[in-house]
Amino acid sequence: xxxxxxxxxxxxxxxxxxxxxxxxxxxxxxxxxxxxxxxxxxxxxxxxxxxxxxxxxxxxxxxxxxxxxxxxxxxxxxxxxxxxxxxxxxxxxxxxxxxxxxxxxxxxxxxxxxxxxxxxxxxxxxxxxxxxxxxxxxxxxxxxxxxxxxxxxxxxxxxxxxxxxxxxxxxxxxxxxxxxxxxxxxxxxxxxxxxxxxxxxxxxxxxxxxxxxxxxxxxxxxxxxxxxxxxxxxxxxxxxxxxxxxxxxxxxxxxxxxxxxxxxxxxxxxxxxxxxxxxxxxxxxxxxxxxxxxxxxxxxxxxxxxxxxxxxxxxxxxxxxxxxxxxxxx
Amino acid sequence: xxxxxxxxxxxxxxxxxxxxxxxxxxxxxxxxxxxxxxxxxxxxxxxxxxxxxxxxxxxxxxxxxxxxxxxxxxxxxxxxxxxxxxxxxxxxxxxxxxxxxxxxxxxxxxxxxxxxxxxxxxxxxxxxxxxxxxxxxxxxxxxxxxxxxxxxxxxxxxxxxxxxxxxxxxxxxxxxxxxxxxxxxxxxxxxxxxxxxxxxxxxxxxxxxxxxxxxxxxxxxxxxxxxxxxxxxxxxxxxxxxxxxxxxxxxxxxxxxxxxxxxxxxxxxxxxxxxxxxxxxxxxxxxxxxxxxxxxxxxxxxxxxxxxxxxxxxxxxxxxxxxxxxxxxxxxxxxxxxxxxxxxxxxxxxxxxxxxxxxxxxxxxxxxxxxxxxxxxxxxxxxxxxxxxxxxxxxxxxxxxxxxxxxxxxxxxxxxxxxxxxxxxxxxxxxxxxxxxxxxxxxxxxxxxxxxxxxxxxxxxxxxxxxxxxxxxxxxxxxxxxxxxxxxxxxxxxx
Numbered sequence: 001x002x003x004x005x006x007x008x009x010x011x012x013x014x015x016x017x018x019x020x021x022x023x024x025x026x027x028x029x030x031x032x033x034x035x036x037x038x039x040x041x042x043x044x045x046x047x048x049x050x051x052x053x054x055x056x057x058x059x060x061x062x063x064x065x066x067x068x069x070x071x072x073x074x075x076x077x078x079x080x081x082x083x084x085x086x087x088x089x090x091x092x093x094x095x096x097x098x099x100x101x102x103x104x105x106x107x108x109x110x111x112x113x114x115x116x117x118x119x120x121x122x123x124x125x126x127x128x129x130x131x132x133x134x135x136x137x138x139x140x141x142x143x144x145x146x147x148x149x150x151x152x153x154x155x156x157x158x159x160x161x162x163x164x165x166x167x168x169x170x171x172x173x174x175x176x177x178x179x180x181x182x183x184x185x186x187x188x189x190x191x192x193x194x195x196x197x198x199x200x201x202x203x204x205x206x207x208x209x210x211x212x213x214x215x216x217x218x219x220x221x222x223x224x225x226x227x228x229x230x231x232x233x234x235x236x237x238x239x240x241x242x243x244x245x246x247x248x249x250x251x252x253x254x255x256x257x258x259x260x261x262x263x264x265x266x267x268x269x270x271x272x273x274x275x276x277x278x279x280x281x282x283x284x285x286x287x288x289x290x291x292x293x294x295x296x297x298x299x300x301x302x303x304x305x306x307x308x309x310x311x312x313x314x315x316x317x318x319x320x321x322x323x324x325x326x327x328x329x330x
Numbered sequence: 331x332x333x334x335x336x337x338x339x340x341x342x343x344x345x346x347x348x349x350x351x352x353x354x355x356x357x358x359x360x361x362x363x364x365x366x367x368x369x370x371x372x373x374x375x376x377x378x379x380x381x382x383x384x385x386x387x388x389x390x391x392x393x394x395x396x397x398x399x400x401x402x403x404x405x406x407x408x409x410x411x412x413x414x415x416x417x418x419x420x421x422x423x424x425x426x427x428x429x430x431x432x433x434x435x436x437x438x439x440x441x442x443x444x445x446x447x448x449x450x451x452x453x454x455x456x457x458x459x460x461x462x463x464x465x466x467x468x469x470x471x472x473x474x475x476x477x478x479x480x481x482x483x484x485x486x487x488x489x490x491x492x493x494x495x496x497x498x499x500x501x502x503x504x505x506x507x508x509x510x511x512x513x514x515x516x517x518x519x520x521x522x523x524x525x526x527x528x529x530x531x532x533x534x535x536x537x538x539x540x541x542x543x544x545x546x547x548x549x550x551x552x553x554x555x556x557x558x559x560x561x562x563x564x565x566x567x568x569x570x571x572x573x574x575x576x577x578x579x580x581x582x583x584x585x586x587x588x589x590x591x592x593x594x595x596x597x598x599x600x601x602x603x604x605x606x607x608x609x610x611x612x613x614x615x616x617x618x619x620x621x622x623x624x625x626x627x628x629x630x631x632x633x634x635x636x637x638x639x640x641x642x643x644x645x646x647x648x649x650x651x652x653x654x655x656x657x658x659x660x661x662x663x664x665x666x667x668x669x670x671x672x673x674x675x676x677x678x679x680x681x682x683x684x685x686x687x688x689x690x691x692x693x694x695x696x697x698x699x700x701x702x703x704x705x706x707x708x709x710x711x712x713x714x715x716x717x718x719x720x721x722x723x724x725x726x727x728x729x730x731x732x733x734x735x736x737x738x739x740x741x742x743x744x745x746x747x748x749x750x751x752x753x754x755x756x757x758x759x760x761x762x763x764x765x766x767x768x769x770x771x772x773x774x775x776x777x778x779x780x781x782x783x784x785x786x787x788x789x790x791x792x793x794x795x796x797x798x799x800x801x802x803x804x805x806x807x808x809x810x811x812x813x814x815x816x817x818x819x820x821x822x823x824x825x
Binding site: 170235 | 811812
């Protein structure tokens with residue numbers, strides 16, 4: 001005798017299947033980088049944006065482009081350069097003449113009006129242009145000429161950036177960094193992975209990927225399932241404690257944070273930890289969030305939200321060290 | 331699980347109590363008080379046990395805390411906690427119900443006993459530290475106790491006071507004024523020591539012994555004139571024809587006769603004042619003698635320098651007195667008095683250096699652990715024999731070598747430092763001039779070894795807040811911020 005699964009059980013099962021299938025398809029194009037793929041998908045299903053950091057040539061753009069293909073959503077790409085203007089991204093009002101000869105301003109939507117926006121090398125644009133993304137990323141709409149233009153859901157910004165040490169880059173402002181759900185560091189592939197990459201990209205036929213999601217409503221529904229995953233107050237406290245421990249002026253501050261941190265993580269950090277924890281729990285075949293899920297999300301969720309002070313930067317400390325110290329202390 | 335909590339708290343309580351006892355024991359050991367016994371140890375263990383029981387009972391965990399504990403130790407991904415929390419929820423959501431079901435299935439298959447098995451508290455090994463320290467203190471205390479019992483006295487100060495009393499009682503029976511004076515001084519010293527705290531007695535005893543030594547040495551010196559001194563006086567008297575007879579009498583050991591001859595000469599001087607000129611040569615020689623010699627006669631001579639006749643007068647009186655002293659030394663009573671004083675002196679020295687030798691008969695104190703300490707605290711001058719054997723063997727000494735130490739400066743306070751803010755000497759740069767025209771100009775610049783009036787670290791730390799503030803301002807292009815920060819990182823003083 002088999003038990004009939006409840007509707008919510010079916011939805012959870014659908015989420016897991018979809019997630020795993022997308023991961024599998026991405027794996028066809030991207031060799032290794034499993035943590036990066038999981039991170040991008042987690043942020044996507046949680047409704048957040050992702051900042052990918054790594055040196056050129058590690059497959060960041062390829063990952064995002066493949067994701068757009070697999071999900072079958074409207075995809076646009078903006079290559080950020082120093083002379084890129086905000087209007088080049090959000091769009092602008094232009095004068096149009098209708099059939100009767102009357103002229104009027106009409107909004108010409110920019111590339112931001114897509115489901116997946118690839119902001120390639122975002123730190124090469126000036127801060128003014130970078131800031132053009134602020135409203136869209138948080139509110140999912142843009143305001144041009146006093147009129148609000150809503151961006152269609154789901155909306156995901158995947159930004160790539162080169163490490164700050166490279167020439168000709170403009171660091172992202174703190175306010176914008178905080179709007180990214182995860183910051184993922186793309187590491188250099190090992191020898192075995194390099195063999196696979198070279199083999200795949202230099203052969204006659206390129207691997208083809210299958211479309212897993214054909215309607216954007218499916219994604220919206222799966223996002224709702226994720227948000228229903230329950231958690232206890234103790235687990236929620238864990239997320240809050242971690243965030244508070246990054247603030248040097250609080251009683252819960254860790255010794256490393258007190259010494260090396262200028263500003264700690266914002267409340268968005270705690271939200272990110274909880275949402276990411278919910279997805280990790282579902283992927284682990286659980287229906288509840290555990291403290292371990294929160295800990296697992298901490299590095300990617302908080303590393304870009306912690307601003308080190310002069311002493312921290314001078315001694316070569318990283319926000320990853322601060323977070324690891326906090327996690328190890330408990 | 332309660333047993334586990336109890337054990338952990340018992341260890342913490344034991345550590346706290348042992349730490350407290352350790353502090354008390356250390357203080358007692360420093361004060362020389364016996365600190366450890368079995369009853370105290372048993373009492374402490376019982377107290378720790380009682381505290382642990384009370385603590386465990388008062389802070390007994392709730393079901394939620396128990397669930398968290400099991401989840402943490404067993405790594406069950408918060409399933410116990412989730413199952414408990416959602417089970418008491420009034421209106422569980424569909425996913426909460428699913429979560430409960432999943433947790434229940436997991437817990438049913440989970441061996442709880444395996445992960446809640448008793449394990450030794452993490453802090454347990456730390457108990458070894460206070461226990462070891464207490465054992466060492468106990469051993470030290472026992473050794474000290476047995477040593478004190480064998481000596482029959484409690485402290486070094488008490489020992490000195492007993493010896494003082496013994497000497498004073500002996501001296502009370504003597505007839506000599508000097509000995510009575512010494513006895514009075516010893517009694518006064520005892521009274522002064524009684525007024526002091528117990529820990530100050532030892533040091534005070536040493537100081538009192540030193541002053542008594544000085545007093546007795548002075549008494550012994552004042553009772554005789556040395557043969558060297560008499561020879562020097564004789565040599566001085568030979569300077570004049572008139573006093574040669576007195577000089578030859580002095581050389582023959584007839585001090586009394588020499589004094590009589592000088593008195594006779596003085597009589598003649600009164601009748602014939604021209605003879606006073608002849609005595610002036612003698613007076614100069616005697617003045618020199620008074621400066622060089624430290625004896626009784628020299629003291630007398632130092633008090634008179636008006637004229638030759640007066641000097642001769644004083645010398646005659648001094649010789650009479652010296653003759654009288656010599657006579658007294660030959661008496662049995664005077665001889666005994668001096669011998670007693672010498673004995674007291676040697677006894678005092680023996681007491682001071684921690685060894686009475688063969689005379690006092692207190693062999694039990696030989697090798698006393700406090701002896702080296704007493705030597706180090708002694709401020710007394712060297713003994714009458716020139717130096718104390720104990721000082722020469724026990725106290726590290728040595729003389730400076732002829733060569734410089736390696737790695738050190740001749741100045742014991744280190745090489746002189748240039749003070750900050752002092753302008754360095756001007757530096758002139760040399761160069762060869764060519765054949766063509768040249769233009770000379772003076773450039774003011776920092777010379778070699780120039781120093782700032784402010785330390786770099788101090789300057790950097792004072793500028794750091796301003797720099798941080800400036801970098802955070804909006805009017806600095808964001809792209810430039812990083813380079814500004816990097817610049818300040820690079821000029822940061824090294825730790």
